[in-house]
Amino acid sequence: MISYLTQNHFLVTAFRDTPAAAMLDLAPAPRARRTPARAARSPRALKPHHANNLFKMAPKLSDYFKDDEIIASKGPLDRPISGIVMDSRRVVPGNLYFALPGLRTDGGEYIDEAINRGAVAIVTNKLPLHAPGKATFIQVADPRAQLARVSQRYYRFPDRDMTVIGVTGTNGKTTVTHLLKHLLNGDQRVGLVGTINYDLGARTVPSFKTTPESIDIYGMLAQMRDAGCRQTVMEVSSHGIDQNRVLGMHFDAAVFTNLTRDHLDYHKSLDEYFDVKTRLFTGKTGAQPKLAVINIDDPRGSELVKRVPEGVRVLTFGESPSADVRAENISLNFKNTTFRLVWSGGALDIDSPLIGRYNVSNLLAAVATAIGLGRDPLVIMSRLKTFTGVAGRMERIEAGQPFNALVDYAHTDDALRNALGMLRAITPGRLLVVFGCGGNRDRAKRPLMMRAVQEFADYAFATADNPRSEPLQQIFDDMKTGVTAPEKLTWIEDRRRAISLALDMAKPGDCLLVAGKGHESYQEFADTVIPFDDRQTVRELINLKTLKS
Numbered sequence: 001m002i003s004y005l006t007q008n009h010f011l012v013t014a015f016r017d018t019p020a021a022a023m024l025d026l027a028p029a030p031r032a033r034r035t036p037a038r039a040a041r042s043p044r045a046l047k048p049h050h051a052n053n054l055f056k057m058a059p060k061l062s063d064y065f066k067d068d069e070i071i072a073s074k075g076p077l078d079r080p081i082s083g084i085v086m087d088s089r090r091v092v093p094g095n096l097y098f099a100l101p102g103l104r105t106d107g108g109e110y111i112d113e114a115i116n117r118g119a120v121a122i123v124t125n126k127l128p129l130h131a132p133g134k135a136t137f138i139q140v141a142d143p144r145a146q147l148a149r150v151s152q153r154y155y156r157f158p159d160r161d162m163t164v165i166g167v168t169g170t171n172g173k174t175t176v177t178h179l180l181k182h183l184l185n186g187d188q189r190v191g192l193v194g195t196i197n198y199d200l201g202a203r204t205v206p207s208f209k210t211t212p213e214s215i216d217i218y219g220m221l222a223q224m225r226d227a228g229c230r231q232t233v234m235e236v237s238s239h240g241i242d243q244n245r246v247l248g249m250h251f252d253a254a255v256f257t258n259l260t261r262d263h264l265d266y267h268k269s270l271d272e273y274f275d276v277k278t279r280l281f282t283g284k285t286g287a288q289p290k291l292a293v294i295n296i297d298d299p300r301g302s303e304l305v306k307r308v309p310e311g312v313r314v315l316t317f318g319e320s321p322s323a324d325v326r327a328e329n330i331s332l333n334f335k336n337t338t339f340r341l342v343w344s345g346g347a348l349d350i351d352s353p354l355i356g357r358y359n360v361s362n363l364l365a366a367v368a369t370a371i372g373l374g375r376d377p378l379v380i381m382s383r384l385k386t387f388t389g390v391a392g393r394m395e396r397i398e399a400g401q402p403f404n405a406l407v408d409y410a411h412t413d414d415a416l417r418n419a420l421g422m423l424r425a426i427t428p429g430r431l432l433v434v435f436g437c438g439g440n441r442d443r444a445k446r447p448l449m450m451r452a453v454q455e456f457a458d459y460a461f462a463t464a465d466n467p468r469s470e471p472l473q474q475i476f477d478d479m480k481t482g483v484t485a486p487e488k489l490t491w492i493e494d495r496r497r498a499i500s501l502a503l504d505m506a507k508p509g510d511c512l513l514v515a516g517k518g519h520e521s522y523q524e525f526a527d528t529v530i531p532f533d534d535r536q537t538v539r540e541l542i543n544l545k546t547l548k549s
């Protein structure tokens with residue numbers, strides 16, 4: 001459990017390892033049927049024989065499992081449950097606890113705790129020889145996969161009540177989902193699940209995982225449905241696919257942005273990372289999408305097109321002349337991006353404040369998806385005009401300083417190369433960078449990120465970016481192996497001080513990029529998370545320095 005103060009000074013208690021739904025009460029109870037207890041409380045109290053009938057109708061444990069999903073069981077299967085949970089610490093009386101095997105521990109270790117807290121049923125991959133107490137035990141082959149199936153049933157298939165769009169790829173998921181939400185927002189409300197927040201229709205809450213656990217996702221989709229959302233856009237991370245967090249989800253469209261190096265701490269190789277992403281398009285997540293929207297400027301995208309099964313409609317996008325939806329006459333500058341978007345049905349002149357060539361790709365992805373789903377191109381065009389950008393993605397900080405200052409979420413070598421390459425081309429003065437590498441993440445990307453920064457920046461400050469439980473010195477040592485120009489680099493552990501020194505160095509005409517944390521409002525250490533927001537810090541420091549001078 002991690003406690004921290006948000007920038008607004010509200011105490012937020014983040015159970016990073018537990019379902020956000022439990023923590024933030026994101027998951028609604030499934031819409032109640034008239035159970036005997038409810039019926040007795042209601043003014044239209046039922047006669048006893050009606051109550052008996054309703055009791056028979058109340059959902060039971062067995063209603064959430066198909067016979068062939070159960071390998072063996074002990075105890076009654078016809079008992080009602082009060083909710084589903086995957087963390088023993090969150091169990092309340094009447095719950096069904098899923099004991100999931102994990103990378104660090106095994107949920108099976110916490111079965112006794114779950115039962116002590118009142119769990120009435122346990123799903124596990126190994127049945128205990130002597131089942132303790134009166135709880136029902138259900139043995140299944142893959143508890144994580146079963147969790148998704150049960151969650152989907154428990155929340156009554158909310159994905160089938162709305163148009164669901166899943167966006168995957170190494171970079172651009174957040175940008176494309178926010179763009180899509182903006183484009184599709186009209187008569188019908190649009191829900192969103194992703195890195196920055198979860199928009200549930202009636203309320204928006206900060207996010208704790210890009211793609212949350214299946215129990216959270218289905219719970220959130222149920223809330224969106226109840227709030228009147230008929231569409232939802234969702235970032236689908238490779239962890240999410242691999243851990244069956246979206247198993248069984250009916251995607252109306254699946255979007256592929258790109259694939260570059262990341263997360264090789266988790267995936268064995270780039271090929272395996274790609275194979276995992278591919279599952280979203282081939283039906284290996286349980287259901288084939290109706291539409292696949294794929295970036296063919298990326299060689300992995302062209303490969304993906306070949307893997308999409310027949311029956312899934314494919315719409316390709318990119319700068320490539322063979323793309324179904326393509327960009328022509330691209331013009332890039334620091335203020336806006338313009339291009340002509342061409343597809344078989346016509347052409348649109350795009351003018352967007354999103355800067356950088358990669359944003360042409362993001363804009364194509366979003367517009368191609370909206371067109372592919374049959375939305376009116378003229379409405380798309382008019383909505384695009386009012387899209388101002390995504391928090392912490394090339395976000396400009398204007399505090400009266402005589403140089404450009406930007407905060408961006410680039411945290412891979414590819415993203416850094418793109419972001420810095422773009423800024424290099426439009427910066428008359430020097431390009432200064434503050435950046436770090438995340439702890440407990442892909443160690444091998446660290447030297448590559450350093451190399452990318454050294455290639456483009458005139459001067460860089462290497463600092464902390466969520467060291468988590470790794471010693472910062474170890475992260476720095478990994479980064480050091482990528483240093484090519486030590487004279488253009490300073491190591492500063494404290495991120496605020498690194499930003500301060502970079503601001504001291506900046507002169508008119510220069511550009512400062514603070515990369516890696518984007519919208520994040522915290523800095524995560526081994527056992528504490530402190531409030532930290534790059535945007536706020538840059539603004540504050542500029543104001544302080546202006547006052548002093």
Ligand SMILES: CC(=O)N[C@H]1[C@@H](OP(=O)(O)OP(=O)(O)OC[C@H]2O[C@@H](n3ccc(=O)[nH]c3=O)[C@H](O)[C@@H]2O)O[C@H](CO)[C@@H](O)[C@@H]1O[C@H](C)C(=O)N[C@@H](C)C(=O)N[C@H](CCC(=O)O)C(=O)O
Pocket residue numbers: 016017018086087088089099100101102103104105106107108110208209210211212213237238239240266
């Ligand atoms: C690497 C990774 O994805 N790890 C996920 C994995 O953790 P794990 O296998 O280590 O789980 P574990 O700690 O061994 O615990 C096993 C089970 O025991 C349970 N448990 C544990 C302790 C206890 O007292 N009681 C109890 O019941 C846990 O709830 C869990 O279900 O399973 C856990 C839930 O079962 C996840 O919360 C956890 O995500 C961690 C927090 C995480 O940081 N994930 C990141 C890397 C992630 O998923 N990121 C992607 C975005 C990536 C991108 O940028 O593209 C995301 O979608 O957010």
Ligand SMILES: Nc1ncnc2c1ncn2[C@@H]1O[C@H](COP(=O)(O)OP(=O)(O)OP(=O)(O)O)[C@@H](O)[C@H]1O
Pocket residue numbers: 169170171172173174175176195210235257258358359361362392393394408409410411414415416418419518
């Ligand atoms: N299409 C793209 N191609 C390459 N780089 C991109 C692209 N879009 C955005 N970026 C870079 O990657 C950073 C992250 O973008 P974004 O948040 O949209 O990606 P994401 O896929 O959601 O990332 P994450 O997996 O961390 O949630 C941006 O700040 C920018 O530097």
Ligand SMILES: N[C@H](CCC[C@H](N)C(=O)O)C(=O)O
Pocket residue numbers: 210411437438439441465466516517520
């Ligand atoms: N979704 C990414 C975000 C990385 C952001 C960066 N600030 C870091 O902590 O490495 C991850 O969890 O790997």
Ligand SMILES: [Mg+2]
Pocket residue numbers: 173174194195196210235
């Ligand atoms: Mg994201």
